[in-house]
Amino acid sequence: QREDLIFETGSTTKTGVDLPTPKGGMDRLGGVTRKKSVGLPGLSEPEAVRHYVRLSQQNYAIDLGLFPLGSCTMKHNPRLNEKVARMPGFADIHPLQPQSTVQGALELIDQLATWLKTLTGMPAVAMSPKAGAHGEFCGMMAIRGALMARGEIETRTRVLVPASAHGTNPATAVQCGFTVDEIKADARGRVDMEDLKSKLVDSSDIAGIMLTNPNTCGLFETDIREIADLIHEAGGYFYCDGANFNAIVGRVRPGDLGVDAMHINLHKTFSTPHGGGGPGAGPTVLSEALADFAPVPFVVEEDGVYHLVEQRSGEGSDAFGRLCAFHGQMGMFTRALTYMLSHGADGLKQAAEDAVLNANYLQSRLKKVMTPAFDGYCMHEALFSDAFTAEGIETLDIAKAMIDEGYHPMTMYFPLVVHGAMLIEPTETESKAELDRFCESLLSIAEKAKAGDESLKGAPYLAPKRRLDETQAARKPELRWSEPDKIAAE
Amino acid sequence: QREDLIFETGSTTKTGVDLPTPKGGMDRLGGVTRKKSVGLPGLSEPEAVRHYVRLSQQNYAIDLGLFPLGSCTMKHNPRLNEKVARMPGFADIHPLQPQSTVQGALELIDQLATWLKTLTGMPAVAMSPKAGAHGEFCGMMAIRGALMARGEIETRTRVLVPASAHGTNPATAVQCGFTVDEIKADARGRVDMEDLKSKLVDSSDIAGIMLTNPNTCGLFETDIREIADLIHEAGGYFYCDGANFNAIVGRVRPGDLGVDAMHINLHKTFSTPHGGGGPGAGPTVLSEALADFAPVPFVVEEDGVYHLVEQRSGEGSDAFGRLCAFHGQMGMFTRALTYMLSHGADGLKQAAEDAVLNANYLQSRLKKVMTPAFDGYCMHEALFSDAFTAEGIETLDIAKAMIDEGYHPMTMYFPLVVHGAMLIEPTETESKAELDRFCESLLSIAEKAKAGDESLKGAPYLAPKRRLDETQAARKPELRWSEPDKIAAE
Amino acid sequence: MRYLPLTPEDRKEMLATIGAASIDDFYTDVPEAARLGGKIAGLPDHQGELAVERHMGALAAKNRTASEGPFFVGCGAYKHHVPATVDHIIQRSEFLTTYTPYQPEIAQGTLQTLFEFQSQVAALTAMEVANASMYDGSTACAEAAVMACRVTRRQKVVLSGGLHPHYAAATRTVCEAQGIEVVQLAPGIDAELALAEAVDDETACVIGQSPNVFGTVTDLTPVADAAHEKKALLVSVFTEAVSLGMTMPPGEMGADIAVGEGQSIGNPLNFGGPYVGLFACSKKLMRQMPGRLCGETVDADGNRGFVLTLSTREQHIRRDKATSNICTNAGLCTLAFTAHMTLLGEKGLGHLAQLNHEAACMLADALEGVSGVELLTPRFFNEFAFRIPGDAGDVLEKLDGLGVVGGVRASRLYPGKGLDDVIIAAATECTSEADIKAYADALVKVLA
Amino acid sequence: MRYLPLTPEDRKEMLATIGAASIDDFYTDVPEAARLGGKIAGLPDHQGELAVERHMGALAAKNRTASEGPFFVGCGAYKHHVPATVDHIIQRSEFLTTYTPYQPEIAQGTLQTLFEFQSQVAALTAMEVANASMYDGSTACAEAAVMACRVTRRQKVVLSGGLHPHYAAATRTVCEAQGIEVVQLAPGIDAELALAEAVDDETACVIGQSPNVFGTVTDLTPVADAAHEKKALLVSVFTEAVSLGMTMPPGEMGADIAVGEGQSIGNPLNFGGPYVGLFACSKKLMRQMPGRLCGETVDADGNRGFVLTLSTREQHIRRDKATSNICTNAGLCTLAFTAHMTLLGEKGLGHLAQLNHEAACMLADALEGVSGVELLTPRFFNEFAFRIPGDAGDVLEKLDGLGVVGGVRASRLYPGKGLDDVIIAAATECTSEADIKAYADALVKVLA
Known part of the structure; x- marks a missing residue:
């Protein structure tokens, strides 16, 4: 799934807007004008729409499934x-x-x-x-x-x-x-x-x-x-x-x-x-x-x-x-x-309680395989350490494997006080059926992690992209598009 | 990509709306009331949103790419x-x-x-x-x-x-x-x-x-x-x-x-x-x-x-x-x-001309491998017969193979006067770059069809679903959801 | 032109590839006398978004919306609240900008929602099967009449005097072209009661409506019995889909075909269209249905999937022998219907129906309290007719002047039928108690 | 509760699985004295969509929109037309309901648009690199000041008298907390001219604005030269991004850091927020930038992809040593900006800028024609200040009474600075010739 950059498909002479014709002959800028071209590509409207719609499909989102990022509270966003x-x-x-x-x-x-x-x-x-x-x-x-x-x-x-x-x-x-x-x-x-x-x-x-x-x-x-x-x-x-x-x-x-x-x-x-x-x-x-x-x-x-x-x-x-x-x-x-106003005093309280209930439900089911970071009930998110994983398998691998199961990973390596932390927050807007499906997926990965299944190291396999090289990105930062020959010349 | 039916996930006691409490005690229906339950499942709003957003991603659409259905004119739909x-x-x-x-x-x-x-x-x-x-x-x-x-x-x-x-x-x-x-x-x-x-x-x-x-x-x-x-x-x-x-x-x-x-x-x-x-x-x-x-x-x-x-x-x-x-x-x-109003008299004419130009451009590029149904220029759509395909490969196979290339198939087997007709209408809202990409994809499939590549018969391989059994659907029509045991009992 | 991706250079290059000198080359088949020289006269050139939006906004501003104040107009279209989610869903690119799902491998989104829609409509009407929708309720009604003739091999249909007169007119248009005799019974508040007697041995079907255009709800079971005795069919019509959350549905009254308007679920008023026609029938009539049908099947891997099916009924296969010439459904309106219905569920629908009924009951109470008002509709759901002393048109105009859009004058639907003093008024969940009070107060003034 | 999928039965079952007696079990860590008994008093219970929409609609109806009539308010936020497509894109579920792209394999949509955004901002400002946005222009300005101090290891910043006073105030707040000295020059229509002289050997940066808050455009090259001579930095600010389609951009004036407000591209007025802060700088300062950065890389298969990068600058890694505590960007506003900019392209942007400038020129012509009006801004893009005889507040109030929202009184931004008779007025592509005429006519009446 490669989507070209607008700089590769657009052109500075193309535009996706229609504006009235300027009258001309008016200038009160006092000469403080732009000297060089801006270098901004334009696309016609159909091309622009497709660019963004296609790109959007490379994103995971709450509207597509459970988004268990601990500490981030990825709950339903009402359209109202x-x-x-x-x-x-x-x-x-x-x-x-x-x-x-x-x-x-x-x-x-x-x-x-x-x-x-x-x-x-x-x-x-x-x-x-x-x-x-x-x-x-x-x-x-x-x-x-x-x-x-x-x-x-x-x-x-x-x-x-x-x-x-x-x-x-x-x-x-x-x-x-x-x-x-x-x-x-x-x-x-x-x-x-x-x-x-x-x-x-x-x-x-x-x-x-x-x-x-x-x-x-x-x-x-x-x-x-x-x-x-x-x-x-x-x-x-x-x-x-x-x-x-x-x-x-x-x-x-x-x-x-x-x-x-x-x-x-x-x-x-x-x-x-x-x-x-x-x-x-x-x-x-x-x-x-x-x-x-x-x-x-x-x-x-x-x-x-x-x-x-x-x-x-x-x-x-x-x-x-x-x-x-x-x-x-x-x-x-x-x-x-x-x-x-939609929730009211009653609904807001219920929402908090359901968030806590959902988290505890996940904790109670997941702890069959995963290691809870602390004893007792949790509030709205459940925290696990990587103690249960086999040598060589780390939290990152579990997180990336979740992508192949159709889920966004949990928050990983935070908080810092827990080794290989996995922080899971389901929020109140998940149904029990969805939580059950999620538990089954995560438990199957956790079992693999426990068994030292090396295939986890290669995950994700099914995402729009495989694991990305973050080291290269940081070592030689390319923060903007440049003309290909300009890059080569550098 | 299986998305459960609302009848499988919802329940008649669940709802995704909040309504004021009825006052009760009013009845002017004269007894003409519903006797049996309706059997309509409800979902909470978050569940409903996900259901439809997920389902939507199983559709191809103009906003995702060229949609060359001849006679259907799948052009850009402005959001304005x-x-x-x-x-x-x-x-x-x-x-x-x-x-x-x-x-x-x-x-x-x-x-x-x-x-x-x-x-x-x-x-x-x-x-x-x-x-x-x-x-x-x-x-x-x-x-x-x-x-x-x-x-x-x-x-x-x-x-x-x-x-x-x-x-x-x-x-x-x-x-x-x-x-x-x-x-x-x-x-x-x-x-x-x-x-x-x-x-x-x-x-x-x-x-x-x-x-x-x-x-x-x-x-x-x-x-x-x-x-x-x-x-x-x-x-x-x-x-x-x-x-x-x-x-x-x-x-x-x-x-x-x-x-x-x-x-x-x-x-x-x-x-x-x-x-x-x-x-x-x-x-x-x-x-x-x-x-x-x-x-x-x-x-x-x-x-x-x-x-x-x-x-x-x-x-x-x-x-x-x-x-x-x-x-x-x-x-x-x-x-x-x-x-x-957006196009005006000038733009509407230009749109027609571009539609015709795009179709002729496709025709002129595709006829290198595919067989035009008739000589000469076309108007807004280009028509090909299946004369160029090898024995055993038919229009349907070419159409389904296009799905794997990321395109919606062209109109097939219409009009009836042309054997194995393939009717391709790009519309005016396609860019030249998009047309070129499309031609390359379709020509590569056409080459395979010419060579009798049997792999085409299994296409699509990459779509949300493989080829669907239309005969079964028509032979024993299931036009609505029924309770699983009710189906079994039939 | 923001919608046209080709640049002048592209055009030149493409002409060169084609080997054409200019765009004119492609239009040489046009008879010379008919070739236009320049631009078509009398139309403006293209305009930017801002200008277009302002033009259209100015037109929109000349209309009074149903949400602006007390509003009681019904008779086949109803002001209901549509959840924001519904509009979000139908604006999804993948639903909005796709075609009829003829390529099921990449159209399961549309197909599964159609399957769910059919299932919901069947449940709502208490019928065995439903199709994937018609243009609207009135055309669905016409199609039902023709289908009944096809099924029974008879050429006469009987229309109730309570059938929405636009539905009756649309049905007459279609029937008369096909040589089908149409018997139109006289309009009447409780006209469905006369239907059973109107069936004879030539009758293909009787078409009754509940709630009817005057709001009257009627148990059509006796009509069904009378029809079936003569081997005719009962076509049961509704224009207010919400009513089925509470009132007796076609399937419980023995209807063979149920048709109705689905606008009330998920679709805004839109000045009359697009709406969504609901069409359901018994399983044995399934293969005689008009329109699109979606069915369950499996793919090559054995996974459940959905396809359009029984297309041998349809025009693109059967041509002149098709069950109908219809070749679209109400796509997005269907999606809006099914999405709203999924949000409602049985619980929400029942609740919504009750709120509608209560609003109408309160309205009736309030108007009956106005001196000179005579309530005409004996049993109603969310709409009823009442008589006022004087001309309904005048009264409504005066009400309008007081900020109340008070309903439909019956004579607009039935000119020259002696209904000049009758108003048909509807209330829904959008009708507040303040609206009702405003109506009653205004009516007191107008009638004083 | 429509947003809560759990049913009472689900809750019971889940509690049983957990082994808890009731939901209260989870709250036993709360000190008893602080546990709430019932519901929080003083707040209503939940309401349906219709009721909520009516409540919010009633509030909305109490505001006068910028589209209702002649409207000339600017000073850091501008009424522009946003194409419908832009709003459609930012409402895509996949953009709207996703998180910061920390998992790049399933966030390329967000990441690629950020990379394109950064590239566009860099091009627009004529700077070498840009970040993925800040909260808004004012906070971007404050961050730039702090960054300049970090880079130069100096503790003094000089603010122009033409810098938007809210930007200056936000910058002062941040600087003063960190012990950075802030030198605020006196407000003035052409205040940027005084900047070059204000640089000394302790100065970390001078912050100038063009067009400034009075609309004056200024070539800051002399300021940059003066700053660089003292090894200080020039921070160049703009509040009207459209101006850069025509006026000299920060990069052409020798700015080291460019910051500005991006609202004008793609984002509605929103009563002041959310907006999108633009932040660009020279490549050598890149690693000192605050905020999120997206960079290009490859995935395990060698395909191009994008990731958030240089996060060692950020708080979640560096904690108390981070370049800033910022941990969001302006996500959707950024997307709106980049989508609108893609639709505009260089051609559309230049065109748009020209229309804005012409509208302002025509407005200036018209107002200069009103007796008593004195135009103050010597060089402007789409906004200027002018003096009227009398109190600007009174005049604006009277104009409002005549249906014209005439601009901002300078004393609202600079109370007690002797600017009581100054109005700042802006015109954009939304300003029609009729609007301009209405303004001039009304002003004639008011001043008569």
């Missing part, structure tokens, strides 16, 4: 959400048009904020973060702002991060000017409380902790209240990575656990499409202690009129500033609110 | 047309709401009618036929009406139909109460004029002729004017099957050829989607002689107000009646008019 997002009243409005002409948009943001605050039990939310990692940044910047207000930003620079954390957590902490102090996991896959306490013996430099809960091992942090108390006593703040909020919606409110800030991945918990890697949206809920340190802009309602506050005026402003242009990922807000 | 058809102002209006509330819809019908009349050079058009064959029926019923008005319906019952005609032509003639008299093709693939003339020696029972032009051999009927004259002199009418109008738009107007009635397949010439077999639309243009015999309803404009005439009142009415409920395939009208 797509329809609503395309209503001209949402899609065709400009972020800078007069506020009186976008009252519905501002009201929508306000409604979504209310849902998020209510579901998390938190008093405030910053809506503008553009993705989960951006929400982390927002939350840590709010902590930074609070520390500044306390005059302690110079001294409180240490952030505790568990070894099992998403890579974004330490990266974010550093970007906010903090240093990272890693805390260990215990044998139960949770924060090692002894290690944590030892890190807090001298707490004068503690800015806070970044903790995922349920954590990346798919487990609820049993000591979370104690952790929160310890951090607060130490003078720090509790940032909770909300990537796994989907497991507990309606069962627990992060606000009741002592959380000070938490981002919410709308594409995980509230089903906005992953889209091959974005766009995301990461609204970040904040505690009383941090609420004043939220960035601009935000929406306030007064007598039924919605105002968008774009600047915090005056000297006393605590806002840390602005995260990005305009007001946030409106297109994702429409989808998320549509999803919430 | 789909978008426009879904505008609420078109999709969400009822055929029986007050005419004052649907003026835009009536105007649209009027505009489309104007385009059709102008392009064909005909004075009238009946818009309500729901498909090409329905348009044939409309046209032949108008002829019937005219003959009735002349008091000759009892005597004029014979309709001439060339042997190469689409099967719908004779079927339609019979449905309109006529008998069919077949005329031969000559060695040039056109109407045999001698045979025709011999059929007209006694012309008192002649109702008319049904002729496709360009004809189903992909050739323009050179004697068309003479044929028209002969038929008219004989007291009959000239029905032209407009299936191949796409080859001549902007180059010839059927009205200038003496045509009395012609249907236009909006899905062929004007790109409304084929949709796996419909819906079609077959507006039928009529000459002065037949204009009064058009069916209801029709649109008339008066002082900028559009009226839908739904009944021909009074005794003097010539309309033959009504073809169907309501006013025609509005959803197809929106698409066709969008297509026409």
